[in-house]
Amino acid sequence: MAARSGEFELIARHFAPIAQSDPAALSLKDDAAVFSPPAGHEVVVTTDALVADVHFRSIDEPELIAKKVLRVNLSDLAAMGARPGGVVLSSGYNRDLSDDWVARFAKGFGEDCAAYDVSLWGGDTVATPGPTFFSLTAFGYVPMGRALRRDLAKPGDVLAVTGTLGDAALGLALLNGEFPDLAPDLAEFLKDRYWLPQPRMTESAACIASKQRLAAMDISDGLAGDCRKICSASGVGLVINRDAVPLSKAARAVLDGDEDQWSRILAGGDDYELLIAGSPDDVAALGDAFTVIGGVTDEVGVVSLIGTDGKMAELADGGFDHFK
Amino acid sequence: MAARSGEFELIARHFAPIAQSDPAALSLKDDAAVFSPPAGHEVVVTTDALVADVHFRSIDEPELIAKKVLRVNLSDLAAMGARPGGVVLSSGYNRDLSDDWVARFAKGFGEDCAAYDVSLWGGDTVATPGPTFFSLTAFGYVPMGRALRRDLAKPGDVLAVTGTLGDAALGLALLNGEFPDLAPDLAEFLKDRYWLPQPRMTESAACIASKQRLAAMDISDGLAGDCRKICSASGVGLVINRDAVPLSKAARAVLDGDEDQWSRILAGGDDYELLIAGSPDDVAALGDAFTVIGGVTDEVGVVSLIGTDGKMAELADGGFDHFK
Numbered sequence: 001m002a003a004r005s006g007e008f009e010l011i012a013r014h015f016a017p018i019a020q021s022d023p024a025a026l027s028l029k030d031d032a033a034v035f036s037p038p039a040g041h042e043v044v045v046t047t048d049a050l051v052a053d054v055h056f057r058s059i060d061e062p063e064l065i066a067k068k069v070l071r072v073n074l075s076d077l078a079a080m081g082a083r084p085g086g087v088v089l090s091s092g093y094n095r096d097l098s099d100d101w102v103a104r105f106a107k108g109f110g111e112d113c114a115a116y117d118v119s120l121w122g123g124d125t126v127a128t129p130g131p132t133f134f135s136l137t138a139f140g141y142v143p144m145g146r147a148l149r150r151d152l153a154k155p156g157d158v159l160a161v162t163g164t165l166g167d168a169a170l171g172l173a174l175l176n177g178e179f180p181d182l183a184p185d186l187a188e189f190l191k192d193r194y195w196l197p198q199p200r201m202t203e204s205a206a207c208i209a210s211k212q213r214l215a216a217m218d219i220s221d222g223l224a225g226d227c228r229k230i231c232s233a234s235g236v237g238l239v240i241n242r243d244a245v246p247l248s249k250a251a252r253a254v255l256d257g258d259e260d261q262w263s264r265i266l267a268g269g270d271d272y273e274l275l276i277a278g279s280p281d282d283v284a285a286l287g288d289a290f291t292v293i294g295g296v297t298d299e300v301g302v303v304s305l306i307g308t309d310g311k312m313a314e315l316a317d318g319g320f321d322h323f324k
Numbered sequence: 325m326a327a328r329s330g331e332f333e334l335i336a337r338h339f340a341p342i343a344q345s346d347p348a349a350l351s352l353k354d355d356a357a358v359f360s361p362p363a364g365h366e367v368v369v370t371t372d373a374l375v376a377d378v379h380f381r382s383i384d385e386p387e388l389i390a391k392k393v394l395r396v397n398l399s400d401l402a403a404m405g406a407r408p409g410g411v412v413l414s415s416g417y418n419r420d421l422s423d424d425w426v427a428r429f430a431k432g433f434g435e436d437c438a439a440y441d442v443s444l445w446g447g448d449t450v451a452t453p454g455p456t457f458f459s460l461t462a463f464g465y466v467p468m469g470r471a472l473r474r475d476l477a478k479p480g481d482v483l484a485v486t487g488t489l490g491d492a493a494l495g496l497a498l499l500n501g502e503f504p505d506l507a508p509d510l511a512e513f514l515k516d517r518y519w520l521p522q523p524r525m526t527e528s529a530a531c532i533a534s535k536q537r538l539a540a541m542d543i544s545d546g547l548a549g550d551c552r553k554i555c556s557a558s559g560v561g562l563v564i565n566r567d568a569v570p571l572s573k574a575a576r577a578v579l580d581g582d583e584d585q586w587s588r589i590l591a592g593g594d595d596y597e598l599l600i601a602g603s604p605d606d607v608a609a610l611g612d613a614f615t616v617i618g619g620v621t622d623e624v625g626v627v628s629l630i631g632t633d634g635k636m637a638e639l640a641d642g643g644f645d646h647f648k
Contacts, residue, residue, distance in 0.1 A: 032370035032404045032464075034471045036361065043367060046356035047461060049414035049448045080356045090373035090414070090459035124373045130454020135414035137371060137461040147358045 014106035015089075015120060033121035035086060041141040044082035048073050052094070052131035057175065062101050063108030064195045070112045071197045072220065073138035075272040078204035079218040081148035082140025084116055089123035090135040097132060116201070148207055148216035150233035153277035157215075157296035159238060160283050162200045162274045164248040165223055167193035169268020170261065179254055186250035193248075197272035203289045204274060212282040219275050222267035224315050227303055230277060237299035240315060241306045242266075246291040266305075266315070338430035339413075339444060357445035359410060365465040368406035372397050376418070376455035381499065386425050387432025388519045394436045395521045396544065397462035399596040402528035403542040405472035406464025408440055413447035414459040421456060440525070472531055472540035474557035477601035481539075481620035483562060484607050486524045486598045488572040489547055491517035493592020494585065503578055510574035517572075521596035527613045528598060536606040543599050546591035548639050551627055554601060561623035564639060565630045566590075570615040590629075590639070 037043050050072070052058040056065050070087065077084055089109070093102060113120055118138070171194030173179065174187055182190075200218075207214050215234055219226045223245070227238050242262070247255070255261050276283065277296050294306075305315040361367050374396070376382040380389050394411065401408055413433070417426060437444055442462070477483075495518030497503065498511055506514075524542075531538050539558055543550045547569070551562050566586070571579070579585050600607065601620050618630075629639040 032368045032400055032406070032471075034366050034368050034404070034466070036366045036468070042358050042360045044356050044358050045412060045445065045461075045463070047412045047414050047446065047448050047459075049416055049450045049459065051416055051450055051452045051454070054450065054452060076356050080358070082356070088369060088371045088461060090371050090461075092373055092375055092457055121369065122371065124371050124459070126373045126375055126378065128375045128378060128455060128457065130375070130457075131452060133416055133452065133454075133457060135371075135373065135448070135459035137369075137412060137414075139369070142358065144360070147356075 014103055015123070033086065033088065035121065035139070037085075037141045040144055042144050042147065044077060044080045044140045044142050044147060045137060046073055046076035046080070047135060047137040048076065049133060049135040051133045054131070058132065060195065062104035063111070066105045066108035067112045067196055069134045069136050070109060070116070070118070071199050072272060073136045074116055074118070074199035074201065075197060075218040075220065077138055077140035078200045078274060079148065079216055080140070080142060081146065081204050081208040081216065082142040083201065083205065084118045085139045085141055086119040086121040087113075087136055087138045088121050091123065091125045092128040092133040093125070094132045095127050095129055116199070143208065146208060146211075148204070148214055150215055150217050150230050152213055153215035153230050153234035153236050153296050155236055155296050155298040156279070157277040158280050158283050158292045159227070159240065159275070159277050159294040159296060160290040160292045161219070161223075161246065162203050162289055163198065163271070164246045164251060165219070165271050165273060166251050166265025166268060167248050168197070168270035168272070169222070169264045170251055170254050171195070172268070172270065173264065182250070182253060186253050189248065189250045194270060197270070199272060200274045203286070206286055206289065207276065210282060210286060212278060214276050214278040214282065216274060216276045219271040219273050220269060222269040223271070223275070224267040224303075227275060230275065231301050231303060234277070235300055237297035237302040237304075238294060239297055239304045239306060239312075240294035243308055244291065244293045246293070338427055339447070357410065357412065359445065359463070361409075361465045364468055366468050366471065368401055368404045368464040368466050368471060369461060370397055370400035370404070371459060371461040372400065373457060373459040375457045378455070382456065384519065385432075386428035387435070390429045390432035391436045391520055393458045393460050394433060394440070394442070395523050396596060397460045398440055398442070398523035398525065399521060399542045399544065401462055401464035402524045402598060403472065403540055404464070404466060405470065405528050405532040405540065406466040407525065407529065408442045409463045409465055410443040410445040411437075411460055411462045412445050415447065415449045416452040416457040417449070418456045419451050419453055440523075467532065470532060470535075472528070472538055474539055474541050474554050476537055477539035477554050477558035477560050477620050479560055479620050479622040480603070481601040482604045482607050482616045483551070483564065483599070483601050483618040483620060484614040484616045485543070485547075485570065486527050486613055487522065487595070488570045488575060489543070489595050489597060490575050490589025490592060491572050492521070492594035492596075493546070493588045494575060494578050495519070496592070496594065497588065506574070506577060510577050513572065513574045518594060521594070523596060524598045527610070530610055530613065531600065534606060534609060536602060538600050538602040538606065540598060540600045543595040543597050544593060546593040547595070547599070548591040548627075551599060554599065555625050555627060558601070559624055561621040561626040561628070562618060563621055563628045563630060563636070564618035567632055568615065568617045570617070
């Protein structure tokens, strides 16, 4: 810790200003924070741990890392239909990190707390001889008994997603040296999609406002693996139409001439888009923010992918095996 | 991760059984847990991160490490007067840890969840190339507006603590090879005090039940440093009578002939006892569980220690400088 200030000074200097606006945080001076859900609402809680060079690139900008730490948790709240309340942040800073790094991390974190109207309610800051890690726990509020869940999909439902898929996985590949010939503006777009997930708070709120039965989750580990979780929780099967999967202009450019990138798009992860299942009418009523990519079947646990040629293949966790 | 199962299998096998009794956890299958505080209560939230060989000894029994991870957080809830509800656990397991280690950790964690009537509501499990770490976030409930806080001490109050101080710090020193001649039963006692903190849930509940103005915190970093936090939050000073500090038989045996161990007892940390300030009558009414060790003054920020000879010294964070 020679290069850095003590824990309490660090918290006071960098993080207390972020926390000062919310009485729940008790100005980060106490052992804990105190809060209440609004009347008629329950508390949704989610936690995610991120380790340097496992879940984020330690060479990336600290401001961007901070924003991603917050946003991946907000995406989990969105998956439950919760609007954000506050967060507590456990930080394990590698001993050799500079004060400047921590200051920039705190700056990015504060900017996004403001952008998403989230309060920092407390946390714990420790030093570690190993890789820097963060564990964020986020709290949100959802109308009593109305949280979106994974176990509500039924045969006959359609399956739909927000945004475009695969951009973040392609962005990471690009940061690691792939696709050197991609146009600069498309390359920037993909990198941004990796660095800055867009938690779908608005679309999530629309799902809650619709008051319909909807199964939901966020896609964090790739569509191929994550959609199995809805299958498993709901006891259903899924058919996904590959041609219906929404793609960005940049992803289309990468795919052009390199069909193998479909595996990365379907299984690469870091999308942080919402995946929902509901009746065709209910999903259509949610409007353009959701793109229908397939349907729910009664073949329990079977996830199939329909290709461009109309043929069907089992969708494996790692993408798809082959088209029959 | 070659030596171990995948994240989801690991969670399902070792941790899901702990979570199954509580509907809030959604069987650990969803992105998040959902809960509500009981009517008339607020939610208290606290988080602590622990890193192997920084905050716990990686060579210790995994069951004991698990219990300590839980108990240090319960102690933070006790400091706020909250009774435990649930916890979420982020685990970063070193890649070379065995399945058996994780299974034993989960076993110890489950035993203590049952012992303290706490539910595991969820978490995140990742692999790390660095030291194993845990970040636990604990939730408790406190009657609305009645959380114990650090900023309520007033001049004229007495200062009191639960249990005995210094045992854990001496236990750690003993584990590191000191006090080889201490009687085996006393040595065992000190080691247990290091391994297994006793969060003071009953005493905390008594503070809440008294409905009196009480400042409170738990002593985790040593009395000397921690009591400054009450000074700072409440804008007061403190006088501590060293002879009144409650000591175990084992601590007395260590001190016998080695007065320098006072520094460790007053500043060593890991006590997880409650420190409260309140009017003499209110504290007396709490009964024998609390021992008065000093009083609150209006000398803002000054913490003094009265020695055996009646002389007074400034109490430094690291113990005491000298007696004038």
